Amino acid sequence: MQLIVESLETKLGKKEIVKNISLLVENQKFVGVVGPNGCGKSTMLKSIYKSLPTHKGTVVLGDMDVLKTSQKKISQKLGVVGQFNEMYFDLTVEQMVLLGRTPHKKLLEVDNQADIDIVENALKQTNLLDYKDRSYLSLSGGEKQRTILARTIAQQPQFMILDEPTNHLDIRYQLEILQCVKKLNIGILAALHDLETAAQYCDYLYAMKDGRIYTSGTPEEVLTPETISELYQIKCETYKNPITNQLGFVYQI
């Protein structure tokens, strides 16, 4: 399923945060969005999945006009892994993941064996089978994030949006999460803060600055020393990592 965003504009209060953004995520591609804090990455993603009202523009997912479709219909096709949020009440990991079935259920419908199987499968993909009965609030940051990912997988989306999914996570958990997302083989649009992971996992990249797309292309095209210096206001050199053969970065103020 492909996502087409055209001339999207979003205001928070009177301030324009997202300015005339257009982007394309082709079917089954992993597309990343990079840019400094406050450049409007999160706001743009939230506008796309309608958590924030958009001022102008169109968002089309497959053959669905997202901005004109009900939230329930959207959530049947589009899954979102957001940044952490606080919870004051506890659920078990299984109950948490089972909530991912919500979009596919009528208001009074109960969970059946098929739902339980889907949840079981999502837990397996995220290596959480042994955590099924654990309380969500007792989990570590990485485990919590994996639970949220499992919930989104249980939603069986055909497209996934991730908003800095690996924020605050240790290296192993970062890799596990992205590895797992990549294996889903669906269209992905992810805001990422680590350039090396962006280079490693993304098929295509958009670089954002001040609410606009600064440039876009393959990781090699976008992640040049000049662009990175301009985006983040630092000195930067890139090199080819001799061990992984991936792009490497050296930063300096």
Next chain:
Amino acid sequence: MNMEKGSSVRQKQIFYVFVLFFLLCAIAITAVYSVSIGQVSIPFQQSMQIVLHTITNGHLGSLDQVESDSYTNIIMQVRMPRVVFALLIGMGLSLCGVVMQAIVQNPLADPYILGISSGGSLGATFAILVGFGSGTVLAQFGVAFGAFAGAMATSILVLVLSSIGGKVTSIKLVLSGVVIGALCSSLSSLVIFFANDAEGIKSVTFWTMGSLASSSWSKVPIMAIVVLAGCFLFLFQHRVLNTMLLGDESAITLGINLSVFRKLYMIIAALITGTMVAYSGMIGFVGLIIPHICRGLFGSDHKRLMPASLLFGGLFLMWADVLSRVLVANVELPIGILTSVIGCPLFIYMIVKKGYNFGG
């Protein structure tokens, strides 16, 4: 390993069903015990025969051993409405407690959090000390009307206030509730300050402590319809209630617009609470504590939490009522005092023994 886990889940399920069954039995037995005590003490055996005989229309139980004919009358006409009231109000309070805690995503919430308590108090205080004037239609309903009107007016005001600027969020709700509540409290104080009526002030105080003394069969239908309809509705809302615990952001990505459901649930909960406040005054603590005790036992999943809270709340208030009548001979203590006196130790036990950490 997997089999062990499967069986532990099944064990939990069996435990849950067993507890529900136990609560139902306990409610039935408590009802019979409750109707047998009072100024005229009727032996438990005979009460049971009378209740069985009346409920089944004579198919079960026999009145042969019943010592006095007036017993049937005392039990079915005088005491039974009160027991039914205690059950309904207990259920209603814990229902609204569970719902409010989910709506505002805060374990401190209770049915009165949206200023309903102070609004109801203001209405009742006004009705008792100032009155709606004799001869008007309103005067006939008196305190009950005042309390209901006050409760509904404040909850609508709170809802409007928290809707300003778009979405109804939990923080806006709590703050609006506190602000409107404070305003109503000071208005009540103002009415009391200017009222030169010692007797009236005493009734206001009694009203704020809650009482089931005014129960009668004529009031049961309204109460039953409101509370049972509410219970029925919310028993099937566990999916939305669970999603509420996740917060606005996650709920939206699961296709549920919390802002809409918050408003809807709040109006329903305010209606239920307003009706209860009108008939029985302020019975504190039940709506706060019963949901927490049930969470400690069964977790926060509303599918399990809701039925357990309803039954446990009903049973709890029935026992509070029994104790309010037997603790001090010939005196009926205000039930609001009892709910806190029994509730607190139960809650402390939960924290100490079960390591319960307030839902979080």
